[in-house]
Amino acid sequence: MAKEKTAIVATGQTHHRSSRLDVNGIELIHEAVTRCLEDGELTIDDIDAVVIGNMDHFEGINYVDTWSIDGSGAFMKPIIKVTTGGTTGSTVGHCGYHLVASGMFDKVLAIGWEKNSESDTTAAITTAFDPIWDRLVFAGAISGLAVEAMAYMVKYGATEKDAARVAVRDRKHATNNPYAQLRKEVSIEDVMNSPMLSDPIKLLDVCPRTDGACAVVFASEQYAEKICDRPAWIHGISAKHPYNYLGDYDWEDRLPSMQMASKELYAKAGIKEPLKEIDVMELYLPYSCAGLSWIEALGLCGPGQAPKLLWDGVTDMGGELPINPSGGVIATNCIGATALLRISEAAVQVMGRGGKRQVPDVNTALASGFGGCFWSDVTLLKSTKPK
Amino acid sequence: MTNQGVDLLTINSGEAEQPFCYTVGLEGSKFLTEIRDNKRFVGIKCPKCGKVYVPPRKVCGPCFTEMTEWVPVKDEGYLHSYTILRFAFLDPETGKEKPVPYGYAFIRLDGADTDFQHYVEIKDEKKVKIGARVRAVFEEKRAGKITDVKHFVVID
Numbered sequence A: 001m002a003k004e005k006t007a008i009v010a011t012g013q014t015h016h017r018s019s020r021l022d023v024n025g026i027e028l029i030h031e032a033v034t035r036c037l038e039d040g041e042l043t044i045d046d047i048d049a050v051v052i053g054n055m056d057h058f059e060g061i062n063y064v065d066t067w068s069i070d071g072s073g074a075f076m077k078p079i080i081k082v083t084t085g086g087t088t089g090s091t092v093g094h095c096g097y098h099l100v101a102s103g104m105f106d107k108v109l110a111i112g113w114e115k116n117s118e119s120d121t122t123a124a125i126t127t128a129f130d131p132i133w134d135r136l137v138f139a140g141a142i143s144g145l146a147v148e149a150m151a152y153m154v155k156y157g158a159t160e161k162d163a164a165r166v167a168v169r170d171r172k173h174a175t176n177n178p179y180a181q182l183r184k185e186v187s188i189e190d191v192m193n194s195p196m197l198s199d200p201i202k203l204l205d206v207c208p209r210t211d212g213a214c215a216v217v218f219a220s221e222q223y224a225e226k227i228c229d230r231p232a233w234i235h236g237i238s239a240k241h242p243y244n245y246l247g248d249y250d251w252e253d254r255l256p257s258m259q260m261a262s263k264e265l266y267a268k269a270g271i272k273e274p275l276k277e278i279d280v281m282e283l284y285l286p287y288s289c290a291g292l293s294w295i296e297a298l299g300l301c302g303p304g305q306a307p308k309l310l311w312d313g314v315t316d317m318g319g320e321l322p323i324n325p326s327g328g329v330i331a332t333n334c335i336g337a338t339a340l341l342r343i344s345e346a347a348v349q350v351m352g353r354g355g356k357r358q359v360p361d362v363n364t365a366l367a368s369g370f371g372g373c374f375w376s377d378v379t380l381l382k383s384t385k386p387k
Numbered sequence B: 001m002t003n004q005g006v007d008l009l010t011i012n013s014g015e016a017e018q019p020f021c022y023t024v025g026l027e028g029s030k031f032l033t034e035i036r037d038n039k040r041f042v043g044i045k046c047p048k049c050g051k052v053y054v055p056p057r058k059v060c061g062p063c064f065t066e067m068t069e070w071v072p073v074k075d076e077g078y079l080h081s082y083t084i085l086r087f088a089f090l091d092p093e094t095g096k097e098k099p100v101p102y103g104y105a106f107i108r109l110d111g112a113d114t115d116f117q118h119y120v121e122i123k124d125e126k127k128v129k130i131g132a133r134v135r136a137v138f139e140e141k142r143a144g145k146i147t148d149v150k151h152f153v154v155i156d
């Protein structure tokens, strides 16, 4: 149990691009951290400890915690690095939360970043999997996700067109987000006509690779309202990392780790009807079909019912439960930052600082992280203080 | 992003190679040598939950229990799920582009409770379906590697 009530009080992110040749990794981190401190009218001296994360083998730099000091501002401060694959950003966020909620520190800076332009992302992701049993046939994230989509579509009758509706939504939402990488709308036809990468996933179904960083400040009750007039209070987190071999995964069971994580989170936060009680979600949906089966895993509707929810516009801006006002992962994917961006964007919505991408009157927001071997992290944020 | 008139440079890491030498372990080695010497698959059973793991490993993660009971499994099973990989990508094992297209299959061998990952032949794509029966095809010359299995073929 949390000892300290904890809130996000400031956020910052880079303008995400496929390649940022004007800054190296350290300078990219610095850009997000500076913007985050400005958002909270803080200086680096206000920060007690730093958590940082990326997929270190993507850049081939193995001491990111020490190497990045000039960018993170962790000079002479406690700093730890965490890496958990795609969930890195949500793990960074959860660590930041733990460090404050435990009473150890009052103001913790959490940073996620990636410079995907510096290596071959598919090859790098492949080396995150078992060398003996996974790598012969594995082809990075897209291959595993394609196998999942195939199982879901066959079992529940969802179509490639249903999945395309998710990509269309996220790309449309991204046009409202000045930080997003892909800010051009696409149509169902565009998605359907894009090249097949791995059946049934096509080019416009999947996330890009991005250079970008995100930073968030977690603060204890003593400081939260002094720094931010409307802090985003953390009401619960859950992390479910069930296994590590792809061959152990239940392909047709709609992301069991998300089912477990959201069930636990809703119980902690007293949420019974997530579709009604949550105002906005920022979900780590790395490809279109995840926007179907994984929202079923989140309990927004029954098995196989997600396509109807999508076509009815329930998850669009202006719908009952807008998903990914930022444009989500299909528009921006700086991998180590991606899941922290979800937490950050959820906090931005609660704080009411979303500008053109703001959903009106957000009191409750959910952020998710996805990665590793079909792992899920979830975080619930509210405008009201936890009891 | 602005370059302010400066040539923005990148530096390549060069042609350096760093090959790894991965330990297969006792259970994994038994699995691969059974394929090499006898063209047979074996699994290992958890004493607590009863799950049969293929490929075998020492510990059942969910039960956090060591496994010692070997169980024979068939060289036949069904396609639990699959995809056909069509995009060219860099294979970190070879440093070269992986030949595509290929069938990436999760095969539930008869007698196993987990999936074995391998190639499924895609000569006739229409036959490659979830639930299709498949059988392993072994290489003539075998070396104790996962590639001693050439691929799986649909036998429906």
Ligand SMILES: [Zn+2]
Binding pocket: B046, B047, B048, B049, B050, B051, B060, B061, B062, B063, B064, B065
């Ligand atoms: Zn067990």
